[in-house]
Amino acid sequence: MRIATRLRLAAFVPALMAVLMGVGLFISYREATVFQGRQAVATQITGAVADLRDSSVAYHANPEDRPREQYLIVIDRLTRIVEDASFDDAAQAAHLKNIRMVVPDLRSLFAQLVALNGPNAGQMDAALRQEAEERLTAQLFVRSRSVRTEATALADLISQDTVNGQRDILVLTSVAVLLVAAATSFVLIAIVRRVSTSLFALHSGAEAIGTGNLAYRINGLPGDELGDLGESLNRMAGQLESLTVSKGALEDEVLSRRAAEDEVRRLNAGLEERVMQRTEQLEAANRELEAFAYSVSHDLRAPLRGIDGFGHALLEDYGDSLDDEGKDFLRRIRNATQHMGRLIDDMLKLSRLTRAEMRCTSVDISGLATRSAAVLAEAQPDHHVDTRIEPGITVVGDPDLMVVVVENLLDNAWKFSGHNDDAMIEVRSAAVGSGERGFLVRDNGVGFDMAYADKLFGAFQRLHRSEEFPGTGVGLATVQRIVNRHGGRVWAEAAVDEGATFYVALPERVPGDENEEDAS
Amino acid sequence: MACTASNGSPLATKKVTIATTQLTGSAAIYVARQKGFFAEEGIDATLAVYASGGLAVAALADRKADMATAAETPIVRAILSGKPLVVVATISEVEHSNVLVARKAAGIAAASDLVGKRVGVVRGTAADFFLHIYLLASGVDPKTVLITALKPDEAVDAITSQRVDAVAMWDPYVTTMVNRLGSDALVLDEPGLYTMSWNVVASRDLTKSDPELIARVTRAIAKGTDYTVQHPDEAQAITSKATGIDLATTRAKWADYRSVVALDQSLLLSMEDEARWMQSVEPTGQPGIPNFLDYVYTGALKTVRPTALGIIE
Numbered sequence: 008m009r010i011a012t013r014l015r016l017a018a019f020v021p022a023l024m025a026v027l028m029g030v031g032l033f034i035s036y037r038e039a040t041v042f043q044g045r046q047a048v049a050t051q052i053t054g055a056v057a058d059l060r061d062s063s064v065a066y067h068a069n070p071e072d073r074p075r076e077q078y079l080i081v082i083d084r085l086t087r088i089v090e091d092a093s094f095d096d097a098a099q100a101a102h103l104k105n106i107r108m109v110v111p112d113l114r115s116l117f118a119q120l121v122a123l124n125g126p127n128a129g130q131m132d133a134a135l136r137q138e139a140e141e142r143l144t145a146q147l148f149v150r151s152r153s154v155r156t157e158a159t160a161l162a163d164l165i166s167q168d169t170v171n172g173q174r175d176i177l178v179l180t181s182v183a184v185l186l187v188a189a190a191t192s193f194v195l196i197a198i199v200r201r202v203s204t205s206l207f208a209l210h211s212g213a214e215a216i217g218t219g220n221l222a223y224r225i226n227g228l229p230g231d232e233l234g235d236l237g238e239s240l241n242r243m244a245g246q247l248e249s250l251t252v253s254k255g256a257l258e259d260e261v262l263s264r265r266a267a268e269d270e271v272r273r274l275n276a277g278l279e280e281r282v283m284q285r286t287e288q289l290e291a292a293n294r295e296l297e298a299f300a301y302s303v304s305h306d307l308r309a310p311l312r313g314i315d316g317f318g319h320a321l322l323e324d325y326g327d328s329l330d331d332e333g334k335d336f337l338r339r340i341r342n343a344t345q346h347m348g349r350l351i352d353d354m355l356k357l358s359r360l361t362r363a364e365m366r367c368t369s370v371d372i373s374g375l376a377t378r379s380a381a382v383l384a385e386a387q388p389d390h391h392v393d394t395r396i397e398p399g400i401t402v403v404g405d406p407d408l409m410v411v412v413v414e415n416l417l418d419n420a421w422k423f424s425g426h427n428d429d430a431m432i433e434v435r436s437a438a439v440g441s442g443e444r445g446f447l448v449r450d451n452g453v454g455f456d457m458a459y460a461d462k463l464f465g466a467f468q469r470l471h472r473s474e475e476f477p478g479t480g481v482g483l484a485t486v487q488r489i490v491n492r493h494g495g496r497v498w499a500e501a502a503v504d505e506g507a508t509f510y511v512a513l514p515e516r517v518p519g520d521e522n523e524e525d526a527s
Numbered sequence: 528m529a530c531t532a533s534n535g536s537p538l539a540t541k542k543v544t545i546a547t548t549q550l551t552g553s554a555a556i557y558v559a560r561q562k563g564f565f566a567e568e569g570i571d572a573t574l575a576v577y578a579s580g581g582l583a584v585a586a587l588a589d590r591k592a593d594m595a596t597a598a599e600t601p602i603v604r605a606i607l608s609g610k611p612l613v614v615v616a617t618i619s620e621v622e623h624s625n626v627l628v629a630r631k632a633a634g635i636a637a638a639s640d641l642v643g644k645r646v647g648v649v650r651g652t653a654a655d656f657f658l659h660i661y662l663l664a665s666g667v668d669p670k671t672v673l674i675t676a677l678k679p680d681e682a683v684d685a686i687t688s689q690r691v692d693a694v695a696m697w698d699p700y701v702t703t704m705v706n707r708l709g710s711d712a713l714v715l716d717e718p719g720l721y722t723m724s725w726n727v728v729a730s731r732d733l734t735k736s737d738p739e740l741i742a743r744v745t746r747a748i749a750k751g752t753d754y755t756v757q758h759p760d761e762a763q764a765i766t767s768k769a770t771g772i773d774l775a776t777t778r779a780k781w782a783d784y785r786s787v788v789a790l791d792q793s794l795l796l797s798m799e800d801e802a803r804w805m806q807s808v809e810p811t812g813q814p815g816i817p818n819f820l821d822y823v824y825t826g827a828l829k830t831v832r833p834t835a836l837g838i839i840e
Contacts, residue, residue: 101756105785108622112719119664119720131666138807139663145800146660146721152793153620153722156837160789163834 010202010231017194024187031180038176042169045099048092049162052106055085056155059113063151066117067144070124082114085154096168102161109154116147205233212240221248304351304358311351315344346479350467353481357466360489365405367493372400372446375413376434383421390425397435402444402513408489415482416448416509422476423507424452439512443495451506463499486511541740542571545727546583546592549576549699549770551777551784552619552725553596557769558762559751567750568743578679580725581605581652587612587730594729594744598624598653599794602728603801606822607811611731613824616745616790616835617724618752622783624723625657625697627715628704633692638665638715647675647682647691653723656801658695659808664720683707698780699772724794734824745827749788749835756786790828791837795819 058081065074089107094100120143123136131139205228212225224241228234318341326334373396380394402409417432424430431451439445455463455470462468466484486509490497494514501507547553556574559565565572577583580597581604587595588610596618605612629635633644638661648655662669675691682700685691687707693715694704705712727748729741755762759781767777802816820838828836 097757098753101786105620105787108783108785109719109722112622112722115717115719119717132668135663135668139660139666142660142663142800142804145796149793149796149800150719150722152791152796152837156789156791156793159837160834 008231010198010233013194013198013201013231017191017198020187020191020194024184024191027183027187028180031176031183035173035176035180038172039169042165042172045094045165046162046169048088049158049165051088052085052092052158053155053162055081055088056151056158059085060151060155063117063144063147066120070121075121078117082110082117086110086114096164099161099164099168102157102164105157106154106161109150109157112150113147113154116143116150119143120147201229201231202233205229205231205237209233209237209240212237216240216244216247221245221251304354307351308348311344311348315341315348318344350479350481353479353485354466357481357485357488360408360411360485363405363407365408365492367403367405369401370404370406370409372402372409372413373398373434375410376400376417376448379410379414379417380421380432383417387421387425390421391428391430392421392424393429393431395431395433395435397446400434400436400446402446402511403515404493404495404513405489408492412486412489412511413448415486416511419482419509420448420450420452420507422452422478423454423471424450425476427452437510437512439510442515443512444515445510445512447508447510449506449508454501454503454505454507456503457501460499460501464497540569540571541737541743542573543594543740543744544573544575544592545744546575546577546586546595548578548580548583548596549772550580550596550621550624550697550725551766551770551772551780552598552621552624552723553769554755554762554766554784555618555748555751555786555788556596557751557765558754559747561765561769562751562754564747564750564754565744568747570740570743570747572744572747579649579652581649582679584610584612584728587728590730593733593740594727596725596727598723598725599797600653600656600723600801601651602726602822603798604651604805606798606817606819607802607805607813612728613731613734613822614790614794615727615729615734615741615824615827616748616788617726617794618748618786618788619725620785620787621723621725622785623716623718623780624783625652625654625695625721626701627658627661627693627695628686628701628708629693629713629715630686630689630708631711631713633689635693635713635715638662638667641665641667641693641715642671643673644692645673645675645690647677647685647694649679649682649696650674650676651805652697653721654695654697656804657721657723659804660721661695661715661717664717698776699770702772702776724797726794729824731824734826738826741824742827742830745788746831749831752786752788787835788828788832789835789837790823790825792839793837794823795838798822 059078062074062078062081066078089103089110092103094103120140123131123140123143208225208228212223215223221244223244225237228237318337322334322337322341329337376396380392380396384390384392384394404412417434420432421430424432429451433447433449435447437445437447453471453476459470463470464483464487465480467480468484469478469480487497490511490513496512497510499507499509545556547556560572560574575583575586575592577586579601580595581601583592583595584597584601584605586592588605594615599614602612602614627641627646629641629644634640635644641662646658648658658674659669662672675685677685677691677694679696679700682694682696683703686694686704694700696704701714705714727745734741763777763781764774766772767774770777772780798819799816802819805811806813806816820840823838825836825838825840
């Protein structure tokens with residue numbers, strides 16, 4: 008049975024108690040009415056008997072009409088009362104029967120007494136009449152007394168019966184109430200015992216499950232609400248058990264992955280360390296190489312200057328002694344020596360560029376290009392070039408290095424468009440990537456084959472013969488070195504005889520430069 | 528059945544002899560004996576049967592019995608003759624217990640015809656008193672009737688042998704006479720004129736020497752009375768068997784029988800009236816009548832059933 012049903016039943020019991028008490032009170036009221044009716048009969052009988060005695064005494068004292076009539080009235084009344092009355096109780100009925108038996112005697116005895124005083128009385132001997140009157144009066148009084156005693160006994164019985172009846176009703180009602188109360192207590196105790204037992208089982212189960220014993224199952228609960236709760240807890244434990252298995256697998260996975268990550272981190276840390284070591288080694292090697300190159304370049308200049316000086320002295324002092332071929336050889340020597348000197352200078356310059364400290368700021372490329380074009384035009388007045396420079400081009404970079412970039416690119420364009428009568432050099436801003444600023448330098452010169460584009464920025468790499476386009480092959484390498492130091496990019500697009508375009512893209516902020524705030 | 532006193536200890540059985548007459552009025556005693564109420568009270572009762580209450584009282588006076596049952600008339604007579612008796616309780620009241628059985632052939636058709644006739648009666652009995660007041664109420668001077676004193680067992684023969692013209696008697700003699708006379712029998716009675724009380728009496732000595740015995744006997748009889756009221760059919764059967772009166776007659780006369788257990792003022796009135804009558808008929812030489820309060824013993828009923836005491840004390 009469900010707990011709710013049991014509680015409803017328990018709540019029904021007080022209602023039953025109230026009904027029982029109500030029934031008890033109703034029966035009590037009805038019984039009281041019955042008892043009241045019986046007592047009323049007893050009172051009427053005893054009252055009539057008292058009236059009867061008074062009337063008979065009065066008649067005995069003075070045998071006149073008034074007491075005679077009253078006696079007859081009372082005897083009629085008493086007759087009606089005892090004939091109408093009825094009692095279920097045997098003892099009461101016996102008393103009523105006794106009264107019923109005597110009342111006619113009273114009537115007949117009184118009638119005989121009256122007859123003794125009637126018209127024919129004179130015929131009787133006076134003494135005889137007197138004795139007859141005495142005897143009859145005595146019998147009348149005896150019988151009256153009997154009726155009175157019976158009536159009193161009846162009234163006593165009825166009173167006792169009333170008391171007993173009320174006591175019985177009280178006892179019955181009390182017993183009924185006690186029974187209902189006992190039933191209520193029994194039901195409630197049963198509910199409490201059952202609930203407490205179930206709660207204990209639930210508590211134990213919850214404790215076991217809560218402390219990790221997910222295999223624990225709550226059994227033996229009744230099919231009520233707490234039983235449902237126990238089933239729910241069992242289901243929950245089952246689900247927790249399966250989830251815990253998954254969690255274990257996940258934890259193993261996490262542990263293995265964490266170990267893998269640790270291994271990766273450990274390897275990465277070693278790798279970075281190795282990279283740093285290698286970088287440091289490479290930087291040291293570079294520095295040594297650059298120092299070596301610088302030393303070599305610097306040290307080579309003196310002998311070259313000696314060769315060129317002695318060649319010049321030889322031409323000046325012994326030129327007449329040489330034939331034309333000898334002189335030609337000597338000039339070639341000097342040209343080669345001077346070319347080598349320029350190579351060395353460019354190398355030194357390139358070396359300095361890579362080692363000089365950068366101070367970045369906003370650089371006016373348009374201005375630099377304009378000034379550089381003017382210098383080139385002045386140096387080669389016979390070479391007419393249509394120079395188109397977009398104003399307002401700025402980038403973020405070291406001003407001195409940017410001068411070198413712009414001069415080399417314009418010098419390059421100027422040089423390779425030298426054979427074109429309608430030479431044109433264009434400098435303008437270029438569309439570059441996000442976070443970059445860029446510009447391009449375009450000429451309509453000889454261009455080059457893009458198949459060799461990978462050699463374009465190599466040092467001392469040349470795509471044209473020096474006789475046709477003089478140069479050391481260091482200019483574009485220098486440009487690339489400077490752009491790289493700024494963290495930028497440089498590339499070219501060209502086609503043979505269709506000119507070339509060089510793009511420069513520089514970051515709006517140069518990484519690691521302490522003056523980048525100024526550049527913004 | 529085990530007998531215990533009120534304190535729970537077993538009652539010592541007391542023997543008692545009760546002198547009785549075979550009358551319906553003793554129904555309570557018969558029932559008490561039959562239903563074991565005497566035994567319950569620790570009484571080993573012996574019922575000694577006598578032909579009349581007068582003889583029973585005489586037996587009591589002669590110490591042939593411890594207690595006796597009798598109508599108030601022989602009791603009064605015994606008291607007037609100085610017997611030390613006391614009434615313990617009235618155990619019934621019987622109407623029509625005494626009647627006149629007359630022979631029609633003697634020329635008796637009504638009470639007035641009794642003048643000059645021989646009427647037999649057991650002197651000093653309730654029948655004697657009934658005859659007297661019957662004659663008075665009928666306007667017949669008792670002195671004009673020729674009274675013949677009979678013993679109870681002489682009555683039937685006296686009337687059937689025509690030694691008397693009528694007999695004032697009680698059952699079972701009345702029934703026997705009526706049956707014997709057949710159509711010649713005439714029963715004369717005046718309804719309501721006389722009601723006989725049937726009483727238990729004891730010697731005054733016994734009330735002093737063993738009041739407990741009297742109380743136990745009274746209690747057993749009271750139980751018999753209650754049982755009689757509750758189970759009238761069974762009581763009638765028991766009474767019929769005890770009295771020898773056939774059951775049909777017993778049942779027919781049961782309506783005249785009132786079962787009581789009491790000591791009432793009405794008994795005193797009856798005894799006093801009958802004492803006056805007796806004094807007028809047979810003067811004892813004592814002035815006035817006795818104080819009958821001295822001849823009722825209320826001790827037993829006070830113990831057994833105090834509500835049944837109607838004596839003004």
